[in-house]
Amino acid sequence: MSKEMCFEGVLQAKLWYAQRISAMILGICVSIHLAIIFYAIRGGLTAQEILGRTQGNLLFALFYEIFVLACFVHAPIGMANILQETFPKLSFAKPISWVLALLILLLGSSAVIGIYSGGIL
Amino acid sequence: MRPKPKLDCRAKSHLSYFAYVCHRFSGLLLACFLPLHFLMLSQSLRGASGFERSLQLTDFWVFKFGEWALVILLAIHLSGGVRILIIEFGAWRGLRKGWIEISILFSIVCGLLFLYLAN
Amino acid sequence: MSKVDLKVKVWRGAQEGEFIEYLVPRNPHQTVLDVVTYIQRKLDPTLSYRFACRVGMCGSCAMTVNGVARWTCRTHVSKIVKGDSLEIAPLNNLPVIKDLATDMREFFNKWKGAVGFFKGSQTRHEDFAKIEPSSKERQLANAGIECIGCGVCYASCEVVESRPNYLGPAALNRAWTLSNDVRDIQQLERQRAIAGDAGCHACHTQGSCTERCPKGIEPTASIAGLKKLVARSAVRGAKWGKL
Numbered sequence: 001m002s003k004e005m006c007f008e009g010v011l012q013a014k015l016w017y018a019q020r021i022s023a024m025i026l027g028i029c030v031s032i033h034l035a036i037i038f039y040a041i042r043g044g045l046t047a048q049e050i051l052g053r054t055q056g057n058l059l060f061a062l063f064y065e066i067f068v069l070a071c072f073v074h075a076p077i078g079m080a081n082i083l084q085e086t087f088p089k090l091s092f093a094k095p096i097s098w099v100l101a102l103l104i105l106l107l108g109s110s111a112v113i114g115i116y117s118g119g120i121l
Numbered sequence: 122m123r124p125k126p127k128l129d130c131r132a133k134s135h136l137s138y139f140a141y142v143c144h145r146f147s148g149l150l151l152a153c154f155l156p157l158h159f160l161m162l163s164q165s166l167r168g169a170s171g172f173e174r175s176l177q178l179t180d181f182w183v184f185k186f187g188e189w190a191l192v193i194l195l196a197i198h199l200s201g202g203v204r205i206l207i208i209e210f211g212a213w214r215g216l217r218k219g220w221i222e223i224s225i226l227f228s229i230v231c232g233l234l235f236l237y238l239a240n
Numbered sequence: 241m242s243k244v245d246l247k248v249k250v251w252r253g254a255q256e257g258e259f260i261e262y263l264v265p266r267n268p269h270q271t272v273l274d275v276v277t278y279i280q281r282k283l284d285p286t287l288s289y290r291f292a293c294r295v296g297m298c299g300s301c302a303m304t305v306n307g308v309a310r311w312t313c314r315t316h317v318s319k320i321v322k323g324d325s326l327e328i329a330p331l332n333n334l335p336v337i338k339d340l341a342t343d344m345r346e347f348f349n350k351w352k353g354a355v356g357f358f359k360g361s362q363t364r365h366e367d368f369a370k371i372e373p374s375s376k377e378r379q380l381a382n383a384g385i386e387c388i389g390c391g392v393c394y395a396s397c398e399v400v401e402s403r404p405n406y407l408g409p410a411a412l413n414r415a416w417t418l419s420n421d422v423r424d425i426q427q428l429e430r431q432r433a434i435a436g437d438a439g440c441h442a443c444h445t446q447g448s449c450t451e452r453c454p455k456g457i458e459p460t461a462s463i464a465g466l467k468k469l470v471a472r473s474a475v476r477g478a479k480w481g482k483l
Contacts, residue, residue, distance in 0.1 A: 119168025
């Protein structure tokens with residue numbers, strides 16, 4: 001077996017593992033998040049209500065930051081797989097996944113900072 | 122003369138394949154939606170009033186429909202994903218068709234619950 | 241039972257061709273292989289097809305019947321007929337030699353590619369290897385060793401269709417059974433062969449292989465096992481060396 005195939009195999013194995021571990025974390029996070037959604041949307045949703053729950057709440061901030069980090073691992077790997085299979089001849093699977101990863105990490109973390117701080121801009 | 126036949130929907134008309142399609146499709150849409158969702162929430166950095174202004178954008182019915190669709194997609198992807206994790210990491214007990222049926226039910230319940238609780 | 245003749249569309253040609261319709265009299269307990277045999281003997285002797293045991297042991301008669309890969313000798317017409325019609329085509333995902341006969345070389349070459357063969361370290365001069373039948377590895381291996389290489393799973397898999405170099409469910413299933421054979425000394429080479437996009441990681445658990453296997457083997461389970469095995473080796477290091 002050539003060295004290149006070995007390396008590709010090892011990379012795929014690690015990506016698979018990372019995706020499944022982040023999936024387990026997301027399983028818990030999404031279940032809790034769905035419950036929060038159903039609780040929060042009763043009688044409408046306002047910014048005051050949301051921030052009233054999350055502002056200064058360290059637990060919420062930690063929970064959602066873990067959620068963001070798990071998405072940061074899970075979604076781009078899934079996206080890369082789909083792009084690579086649908087467009088095998090083109091090579092934009094990796095760059096698009098990296099862009100998605102960056103967007104999730106940066107926008108997600110700023111969202112967490114936003115709801116924790118209640119506005120710093 | 123025509124090219125030889127390929128796999129068509131008759132070959133793929135079984136529950137496990139349907140579960141795969143739902144899981145892949147919901148995952149793709151959720152991945153596309155996620156950056157927008159975070160962008161929306163990061164408006165909270167502008168404080169309560171700035172946040173409220175951006176939330177009011179979502180009062181249009183198309184956004185409300187989108188929110189409802191996303192809750193359903195999330196439910197589908199969650200239950201489909203848990204099934205994959207059970208298949209790959211749990212004790213082998215077949216393709217878990219019972220789980221697929223529960224997933225469909227769970228997604229419908231989430232959709233209905235959203236309609237009932239949202240105003 | 242209907243007295244009307246069966247309208248049977250059969251693929252004639254090779255990679256290109258067309259479906260030709262034949263009228264075949266109905267019989268009770270008729271199998272699809274009986275139908276194909278009738279066409280070749282009574283209606284059109286130029287029809288090419290494969291069969292051998294005709295009793296569901298060899299897997300040679302596998303074809304696509306009404307879009308689904310099956311053993312034609314074990315498929316009763318009454319169970320799958322659509323009104324009065326049948327459609328018979330060669331197995332998917334394999335080059336067609338002629339009519340209903342496919343070229344299975346790539347299928348068997350992929351078994352080799354997955355290191356789907358045994359290599360031991362003992363000779364005839366050593367004592368028998370003692371394998372406990374109830375051991376975990378042996379039970380896992382036993383679940384998959386009845387494969388006779390009929391190609392139905394390979395023909396049913398969408399990933400095989402979309403990725404020409406994907407090893408496929410049969411080859412990976414065999415690799416899994418051998419991964420659980422404690423006497424085999426090629427485990428490292430095997431893991432290298434079945435990891436990656438041509439190997440187990442291309443599987444998306446669609447389950448068509450498990451759904452269609454005429455022997456009730458579950459390649460989905462085997463491939464899931466391989467994914468875990470390779471992940472463990474990649475992250476923690478394999479016991480026979482670096483992956």
